[in-house]
Amino acid sequence: MPTLVSLRAFEAVARHKSFRKAADEICVTHAAVSHQIKALEKSIGVQLLERTSRSVELTPAGEQYYPPIREHIRGIIKATQRLQAPEEPDVLLVQSYASFNTMWLQPRLADFLQDNPNTRVRIISTFEDGDYDMHRFDVGVFNAPPFDKRFDYSPLFETDIYPVCAPEALSSSSTGLSLEELKNFLLLSVPSTWNEPDDWDRWLDAAGLSRESMKFGSIFDNYPLVREAVLNNHGISVARAPFCARDLERGRLIKPFDLSVPEPGQWYLATPKERARNPKHETFVDWLFEQIEADPTMRFFRG
The missing domain is CATH 3.40.190.10 (Periplasmic binding protein-like II)
Known part of the structure; x- marks a missing residue:
């Protein structure tokens, strides 16, 4: 388990893209931040940052590591703030x-x-x-x-999932894709966290397509992130019907296939x-x- 000190240093450097700004924020020296980053990379056996004389960039591994580390660091800060500040009893959370x-x-x-x-x-x-x-x-x-x-739980709703893409992904004369054409696109995804088949596995199985014949692209932490990638025509993703309805109505996204399948759970x-x-x-x-x-x-x- 990496030390919290090294994770905090990594989060600050990754956010600022600067050792100097990170050192100023956490009130230590530039050398101390550099030492913590090296210790973290040695501890986990993965290079997280690319350093040059003028810039700092995340490696692909760093890009993957940074979002959850950022969220958990922020969670620790928020938890501490709650102990230091009174609740807001009139606010519905x-x-x-x-x-x-x-x-x-x-x-x-x-x-x-x-x-x-x-x-x-x-x-x-x-x-x-x-x-x-x-x-x-x-x-x-x-x-x-x-x-x-x-907690008390009450069933609330079910919905469907289906692929969506940017209008630019289709030819000007087309309103959809054939299943065979899907093999020409990068498939973007969000991982399943409940040991269920992921969205693409579920939809491809219903479409009678083999996962091995597809080209898979980036994996994103959450659906707002993958939505931005699709809007910028970086690939096709599976969307939940309620969350893409407005984009479909406004023509920002296209549903290239008629096939929908029930969302897991x-x-x-x-x-x-x-x-x-x-x-x-x-x-x-x-x-x-x-x-x-x-x-x-x-x-x-x-x-």
Whole structure:
């Protein structure tokens, strides 16, 4: 296990792309930061940074290592801040994945806040199943099976997945692709975290295509990141129907195949069992149910 000191030094250098700025931020010398980076690389046996006389760049391994290290360093900082600062009892805390929050909840939230001007909402994003900030949310929305006895779970919705691409990926005279043409594109993905077949495995199997005949490109931490890569025509990815609906409506993304398959698992509403009754919580949950029930890309379960 690398030391926290070396991981903190790596996170600062990777973020600033500078040993000097990293040293200034964490209040040590340039030499001390360099020593910690070398110790980290020796400890894990992988080069993380490319150093020149004028710049610092992440290696491919560093690019892969940096995002989760950044998130966990930030998590430690936030946890410490919570001990040092009082809670905000009047703020409703809503936690879900970055994909759900960014690509579905946020575009709708303004309407809720306009209708409920006395309710303040804080949105908390997580990137992994079960990475719950259990002391810091009133409402959680997760695509994970009920596994934690500290929470009450209610089935919320199911949805479908299918490939999407940028309009530039298609010829000007085409509105779609043949299955055979898919072999000419890089397939971008987000890894599965629940020992399930990943999105591409599930869709390719339904399409009768072999994974071995495809060209796979980059693997991304989360769906907002892979969405940006697809929008920039760097490849094709599998998307969840609710999270790409607006991009499809606006023509920013194209659905090149008619075939859709059910997403692995279903989504749940999670609430801490040790929670006092809160009318604002109930108002938000009722609004959330209405929004999901009205969304044609979701199959809603009413409790």
